[in-house]
Amino acid sequence: MLERLREVVGKPCWKACVSYGDELTLDIGDKLPYEQKVMAGKLTGEYVLGVRDSYWALTLGTKHITDDNEGVDIFLNKVKVIESTLITDINVDGRFSVLTVTFDNGYILDVYPTAEEQELDYWEMFLPDNEFIHMKPGRVLALDRSDVPM
Amino acid sequence: MGLQVEFNYVLKLKHDQGFPPILKVGLEGYGIKDGYRIYPINTSISLMDEANRYWGTVIIYKLVQTGIKTFIYYRINKVLVKQAFATRNNFTPGKRASKSLKGKRVRKMPLDVEDIKEFESIDWGIK
Numbered sequence: 223m224l225e226r227l228r229e230v231v232g233k234p235c236w237k238a239c240v241s242y243g244d245e246l247t248l249d250i251g252d253k254l255p256y257e258q259k260v261m262a263g264k265l266t267g268e269y270v271l272g273v274r275d276s277y278w279a280l281t282l283g284t285k286h287i288t289d290d291n292e293g294v295d296i297f298l299n300k301v302k303v304i305e306s307t308l309i310t311d312i313n314v315d316g317r318f319s320v321l322t323v324t325f326d327n328g329y330i331l332d333v334y335p336t337a338e339e340q341e342l343d344y345w346e347m348f349l350p351d352n353e354f355i356h357m358k359p360g361r362v363l364a365l366d367r368s369d370v371p372m
Numbered sequence: 373m374g375l376q377v378e379f380n381y382v383l384k385l386k387h388d389q390g391f392p393p394i395l396k397v398g399l400e401g402y403g404i405k406d407g408y409r410i411y412p413i414n415t416s417i418s419l420m421d422e423a424n425r426y427w428g429t430v431i432i433y434k435l436v437q438t439g440i441k442t443f444i445y446y447r448i449n450k451v452l453v454k455q456a457f458a459t460r461n462n463f464t465p466g467k468r469a470s471k472s473l474k475g476k477r478v479r480k481m482p483l484d485v486e487d488i489k490e491f492e493s494i495d496w497g498i499k
Contacts, residue, residue, distance in 0.1 A: 277394070279394070317402060318392065
């Protein structure tokens with residue numbers, strides 16, 4: 223499964239934005255049109271990483287850039303630094319289940335599964351062909367179909 | 373002869389033993405310590421770093437003994453610092469810093485100077 227996750231290595235991260243609930247979302251890889259009519263004219267990533275119920279932090283070397291605790295208006299501007307970059311590494315730490323994404327400009331995004339009452343996924347990475355990898359409650363990594371009811 | 377067991381009432385971890393990369397309530401992970409160790413299970417105990425500083429409390433929910441190592445699975449349930457976020461390579465583990473950490477790329481815990489002052493001012497009743 224980590225091999226599927228690592229498909230994004232070498233691909234561009236071209237958009238960093240927020241989705242519902244002010245969750246950080248990265249669009250990665252080719253720019254594809256949405257299939258839904260209501261989203262006509264808009265583009266989504268070939269891969270989409272979405273942080274769900276987790277704490278995340280963006281760092282550059284020893285410098286803390288921003289994190290989930292800052293307001294969306296603040297962190298959204300700061301995370302723009304990882305737009306138009308290439309992803310050079312992605313990994314899941316075996317000890318604390320931390321997802322780490324490294325960008326070619328030196329920035330590193332860490333996603334920490336920290337929810338106290340876990341019901342949602344910690345994060346999810348949508349892949350081509352309607353599949354997605356997600357860290358489920360209990361810190362379990364799973365590869366599932368995204369086009370079937372949960 | 374016999375089995376040597378160490379009983380512990382706090383969880384003290386070096387970074388290379390599994391001290392948490394950040395201090396956030398809900399974070400789970402495990403530490404690895406040498407020897408056969410017993411900890412209180414499913415109750416809140418203090419979390420200390422290698423410099424004997426208290427950072428919060430954890431709940432140990434599983435212990436696994438392999439004979440020469442103890443795997444301690446824990447969840448952070450209380451954090452005593454206002455802000456503790458993750459960066460890298462700028463860890464100052466205190467006066468008793470481990471030389472083995474120098475020059476190594478490890479996840480580190482940056483601390484605000486005020487946080488350190490605040491903690492050093494606490495009388496924990498432990499000498």
